[in-house]
Amino acid sequence: MAEHSSFSLRGDALIGQIMFSILDEATRIEKSGERVYHLELGDPKYPPPKELIDATIAALAARSVGYCSSYGLPRLREAIVTHLLSTHGPVSVNHVMVSPANMLISQTLDVICNPGDRAVVFTPAFPTYFAASRYIGLDLKEVPLSPSDRFHVTRETVDQCMALSPKVVIVNSGNNPTGAVYSKDVLDYLVRQCERSNAWVISDETYAKLSYTGAYHSLINSGYDRAVVISSLSKILSIPGYRIGYVVADPRLVDKLALSTSTLYSCLPPFTQSGAIRGVEMIGHWVKSICAYYQELIGHCVDRINTSSSVCCDTPESAFYLFVDIRKTRMTDMEFARRLLASSRTTVTPGVAFGYPGYVRLAVCGDEQEVMEGVKRLVAFSNNCLDNR
Amino acid sequence: MAEHSSFSLRGDALIGQIMFSILDEATRIEKSGERVYHLELGDPKYPPPKELIDATIAALAARSVGYCSSYGLPRLREAIVTHLLSTHGPVSVNHVMVSPANMLISQTLDVICNPGDRAVVFTPAFPTYFAASRYIGLDLKEVPLSPSDRFHVTRETVDQCMALSPKVVIVNSGNNPTGAVYSKDVLDYLVRQCERSNAWVISDETYAKLSYTGAYHSLINSGYDRAVVISSLSKILSIPGYRIGYVVADPRLVDKLALSTSTLYSCLPPFTQSGAIRGVEMIGHWVKSICAYYQELIGHCVDRINTSSSVCCDTPESAFYLFVDIRKTRMTDMEFARRLLASSRTTVTPGVAFGYPGYVRLAVCGDEQEVMEGVKRLVAFSNNCLDNR
Numbered sequence: 001m002a003e004h005s006s007f008s009l010r011g012d013a014l015i016g017q018i019m020f021s022i023l024d025e026a027t028r029i030e031k032s033g034e035r036v037y038h039l040e041l042g043d044p045k046y047p048p049p050k051e052l053i054d055a056t057i058a059a060l061a062a063r064s065v066g067y068c069s070s071y072g073l074p075r076l077r078e079a080i081v082t083h084l085l086s087t088h089g090p091v092s093v094n095h096v097m098v099s100p101a102n103m104l105i106s107q108t109l110d111v112i113c114n115p116g117d118r119a120v121v122f123t124p125a126f127p128t129y130f131a132a133s134r135y136i137g138l139d140l141k142e143v144p145l146s147p148s149d150r151f152h153v154t155r156e157t158v159d160q161c162m163a164l165s166p167k168v169v170i171v172n173s174g175n176n177p178t179g180a181v182y183s184k185d186v187l188d189y190l191v192r193q194c195e196r197s198n199a200w201v202i203s204d205e206t207y208a209k210l211s212y213t214g215a216y217h218s219l220i221n222s223g224y225d226r227a228v229v230i231s232s233l234s235k236i237l238s239i240p241g242y243r244i245g246y247v248v249a250d251p252r253l254v255d256k257l258a259l260s261t262s263t264l265y266s267c268l269p270p271f272t273q274s275g276a277i278r279g280v281e282m283i284g285h286w287v288k289s290i291c292a293y294y295q296e297l298i299g300h301c302v303d304r305i306n307t308s309s310s311v312c313c314d315t316p317e318s319a320f321y322l323f324v325d326i327r328k329t330r331m332t333d334m335e336f337a338r339r340l341l342a343s344s345r346t347t348v349t350p351g352v353a354f355g356y357p358g359y360v361r362l363a364v365c366g367d368e369q370e371v372m373e374g375v376k377r378l379v380a381f382s383n384n385c386l387d388n389r
Numbered sequence: 390m391a392e393h394s395s396f397s398l399r400g401d402a403l404i405g406q407i408m409f410s411i412l413d414e415a416t417r418i419e420k421s422g423e424r425v426y427h428l429e430l431g432d433p434k435y436p437p438p439k440e441l442i443d444a445t446i447a448a449l450a451a452r453s454v455g456y457c458s459s460y461g462l463p464r465l466r467e468a469i470v471t472h473l474l475s476t477h478g479p480v481s482v483n484h485v486m487v488s489p490a491n492m493l494i495s496q497t498l499d500v501i502c503n504p505g506d507r508a509v510v511f512t513p514a515f516p517t518y519f520a521a522s523r524y525i526g527l528d529l530k531e532v533p534l535s536p537s538d539r540f541h542v543t544r545e546t547v548d549q550c551m552a553l554s555p556k557v558v559i560v561n562s563g564n565n566p567t568g569a570v571y572s573k574d575v576l577d578y579l580v581r582q583c584e585r586s587n588a589w590v591i592s593d594e595t596y597a598k599l600s601y602t603g604a605y606h607s608l609i610n611s612g613y614d615r616a617v618v619i620s621s622l623s624k625i626l627s628i629p630g631y632r633i634g635y636v637v638a639d640p641r642l643v644d645k646l647a648l649s650t651s652t653l654y655s656c657l658p659p660f661t662q663s664g665a666i667r668g669v670e671m672i673g674h675w676v677k678s679i680c681a682y683y684q685e686l687i688g689h690c691v692d693r694i695n696t697s698s699s700v701c702c703d704t705p706e707s708a709f710y711l712f713v714d715i716r717k718t719r720m721t722d723m724e725f726a727r728r729l730l731a732s733s734r735t736t737v738t739p740g741v742a743f744g745y746p747g748y749v750r751l752a753v754c755g756d757e758q759e760v761m762e763g764v765k766r767l768v769a770f771s772n773n774c775l776d777n778r
């Protein structure tokens with residue numbers, strides 16, 4: 001195995017994520033005994049529901065450690081359906097299967113697209129869309145959204161997207177990194193345009209329940225059988241380590257995805273799914289306290305950032321990320337992230353990881369003290385940079 | 390999504406497993422309230438180590454539910470290395486990463502092979518090799534092993550394999566379904582032949598520690614940088630639902646596989662890995678009691694089967710499967726499996742699922758009473774078939 005081309009095309013296409021060099025540097029600093037303030041990863045530290053943990057422990061105590069269905073536990077699928085019914089109208093169990101949401105992006109792209117097929121994303125976009133598309137060998141095109149639209153998809157950007165003749169469009173309302181929640185009008189328009197050209201549309205709705213405006217339009221029950229909704233329990237229930245998400249789609253696609261799971265990793269652990277059942281049953285109540293918590297924390301962070309004359313951000317409509325405009329600092333986002341770490345021991349994700357340079361993303365879902373200290377350091381660093389110019 | 394070809398080539402290649410029609414029928418029978426004796430799935434019911442479950446619960450109680458490394462927890466990788474050092478000589482942490490063993494088969498094939506590349510398996514072979522190869526679009530060739538060799542790979546079958554000019558050879562000593570353990574001599578010969586032609590060799594060593602002869606030769610430290618060893622904690626520790634396996638390979642491949650994990654599903658749950666650490670630390674002691682248990686149970690099953698004049702099997706050298714010759718019954722293996730279920734409420738896996746018709750596989754790792762009753766029913770059914778001919 002001497003040379004790079006020992007690997008397959010897919011193997012060579014696994015390039016990793018652009019911010020890893022920054023994370024490696026953070027690890028190096030921490031190993032030397034210094035503290036680093038982490039704002040780069042959406043790893044929520046709000047405690048998960050105790051009942052969820054207890055249900056997981058009970059399943060382990062009952063030795064529920066064998067194989068189970070590739071679709072997910074029937075009771076978990078039923079709990080998800082019951083949860084969805086309350087807000088999305090009729091959904092049946094055969095429209096739902098369980099798999100990590102990040103995995104479902106690759107699984108779905110892999111069973112609907114051949115190498116060379118065109119995928120379109122609106123940028124800024126979640127890094128996995130790039131990584132998965134590249135891995136599968138898709139021809140990925142980007143349609144940039146404008147800060148003047150507060151990074152919302154518009155009818156014009158949908159038209160730009162469709163002009164690229166996509167095989168699949170990936171849309172992410174309740175957006176990571178911008179928090180933008182798209183209107184029913186524009187999402188309906190997107191679905192109808194996809195339907196006209198027979199394109200698939202993957203709607204990543206991981207942050208749907210973390211919408212602070214109250215408004216959210218889902219593509220569940222869009223009436224289009226190539227609309228695929230992917231969601232996750234990781235963020236809403238603060239359990240990313242459980243690796244449980246789900247898809248809501250046409251049963252023929254759901255059956256394919258279950259075969260994909262069967263071929264790749266057989267099934268998810270039954271005891272984590274038992275815990276998730278209890279979590280899903282609680283989401284209705286849970287979402288109120290968690291939204292109140294994040295909304296307050298985000299408010300403090302945004303206020304602090306906008307005291308700066310060199311960086312600024314909008315208040316996100318959903319999720320727990322701030323997409324901070326750093327262009328006035330005259331640094332690239334990679335340079336900003338590197339220097340912020342070097343001088344102020346704070347890590348952020350450069351916008352280039354989302355296909356959108358000139359910005360950095362802050363995940364403000366960690367420990368509250370750490371988040372506020374990181375934001376304070378970022379503001380001081382930015383102002384200092386401007387003063388020293 | 391009207392027609393089949395809505396899906397990609399990979400999507401279309403997901404055909405599922407051939408015995409699913411039998412499992413569907415078993416589920417239908419069970420729903421009607423009748424009992425079915427399950428001998429089809431390698432889902433061990435020997436209780437897992439209590440310490441492993443307790444360590445998992447402790448990690449959950451400590452809220453270890455966030456993201457972690459795509460390579461696996463550093464402490465789990467270290468525990469695996471310590472475990473391997475005792476029997477396999479020097480291995481370092483950068484040769485090891487953690488992922489479900491079934492997933493590692495697909496991940497490895499995907500990063501080393503392009504569609505159309507040739508893979509060779511020795512049959513009978515574990516069904517995932519077929520499913521994963523087909524999914525990736527490999528040109529899979531089979532080299533059948535002979536019952537007269539007790540299904541061992543021989544120098545002659547290695548030569549047949551290499552004459553097919555494989556890009557990758559998959560070998561599975563501690564074989565599922567036959568239990569065959571291959572000699573150091575033949576495995577060394579295979580590695581050297583692969584090295585001569587620059588072919589990769591994937592060695593699935595899931596059942597290595599369940600060798601009843603005491604002898605086992607691993608490809609760890611084979612001295613060939615394209616030898617990839619895959620193993621699993623599922624069978625040895627009775628925790629298939631944990632979905633934890635590992636690979637031992639050249640660090641450049643290990644890095645690729647970690648990128649694959651990062652792209653596909655980010656990481657495994659940290660709390661299941663915490664439990665696995667405790668499990669790995671215990672394997673040395675654990676293996677004695679579990680081998681004694683299986684060896685006794687297998688002995689009873691083999692004795693019972695060989696009382697029959699119509700079916701027979703060898704005592705396996707490893708694992709907990711019996712590969713039963715049913716050719717004297719004059720039924721195909723699918724027919725045998727279907728009729729055994731219909732008349733005697735017992736499920737087995739037809740040999741055709743392993744690329745080897747004329748046999749059925751019995752997994753005798755379930756509840757002891759259920760296993761013995763299933764075997765009894767199979768023998769009665771077989772004898773009855775012969776009498777009625």
